Amino acid sequence: MQYYPYSSSCGQLPAFLSDPCAAPEGGRLRHVAFVAPGVQFADWGDPLEWQAKAAAGQVILIPNTQGTYNGGESVTTEGFGETRQVATGRNHSATYAHREVAGNTAFYDALNFQQGWQFVFATENLLWLTHAPALVKAGAPVEAGVDSMVKWSVTVEWSSRQNPQPIPLPAGIFTLTAPGYGG
Numbered sequence: 021m022q023y024y025p026y027s028s029s030c031g032q033l034p035a036f037l038s039d040p041c042a043a044p045e046g047g048r049l050r051h052v053a054f055v056a057p058g059v060q061f062a063d064w065g066d067p068l069e070w071q072a073k074a075a076a077g078q079v080i081l082i083p084n085t086q087g088t089y090n091g092g093e094s095v096t097t098e099g100f101g102e103t104r105q106v107a108t109g110r111n112h113s114a115t116y117a118h119r120e121v122a123g124n125t126a127f128y129d130a131l132n133f134q135q136g137w138q139f140v141f142a143t144e145n146l147l148w149l150t151h152a153p154a155l156v157k158a159g160a161p162v163e164a165g166v167d168s169m170v171k172w173s174v175t176v177e178w179s180s181r182q183n184p185q186p187i188p189l190p191a192g193i194f195t196l197t198a199p200g201y202g203g
Contacts (some may be wrong), residue, residue, distance in 0.1 A: 046144030046185075049087030049116045051194040052176075054080045057153070064149060066193030070193040080127075083194040085114030087174075089141065089148070092183055103166060112178050114141060114149065117171045121160050128158035139176045140183075142194065148184035 059078045063069055073079040088090075095109040131137065139154040140147060157172040 031145060047088075047145055048084055048143065049089060049141045050144065051081070051083045051142040052085050052087070052114075052116050053082065053140040053142075053193075054131070054156075055138040055153075055169075057138075059138075064147070065187055065190050067190040067193050069135055070190055074193075080139060081194055082116075083120060085116040085118045086142070087114060089114040089184070109181050110183070112180065112184070114139065114176045115174065116141070116176075117173050119169065119171050121170050123171060126157075127158075128172065128174070131156045132158055134189075139178060142189050145189050146186040147189045147193075148186050150178055150180065150184050152178040152180040153181065154178040 055073075058077045061069060061073075070079060070081075075082055090113045090186045092110040092112045094107050095111055096105040097108050098104075103139060134156070135152045137156070138152065139150050139156075141146070155177045157176065157177070158172055160170055160172050162168075162170050
């Protein structure tokens with residue numbers, strides 16, 4: 021009879037990094053972007069590359085948003101032996117809003133049915149790369165209050181085993197004036 025030893029860890033964990041002096045990162049999805057299917061970056065941190073891709077229509081930049089990211093939720097399946105569940109992936113969801121309602125209906129009507137666009141979002145000082153195709157669900161609900169504001173409400177969903185990768189926010193990419201800039 022053969023048996024193989026069970027291991028709960030199929031690899032070494034990377035080192036945990038701790039910097040008690042680091043400044044906290046401010047929340048809110050302050051800006052968002054969509055990267056066209058198949059578009060590759062040589063350097064995600066290069067503002068000139070962002071500007072060139074925005075000018076070529078390969079990147080859509082949407083500045084001045086408000087929103088949240090759920091941090092991802094585990095997808096699990098039934099485990100084996102004494103292991104009750106096994107993680108098989110993660111589902112991620114972000115929701116953002118912006119005020120530019122007029123003129124963006126055709127954009128969201130198309131994006132709602134597009135496949136393969138990658139979602140990217142910015143917090144205070146970081147740009148978060150999802151590296152996965154996203155599903156976009158956008159609409160502009162109208163509330164009853166006369167003091168309310170009509171705004172686009174957009175939910176973006178993607179599946180990836182990895183969390184979004186934070187990098188330093190490239191300077192000025194959400195203040196560009198090239199085509200592809202949504203401001």
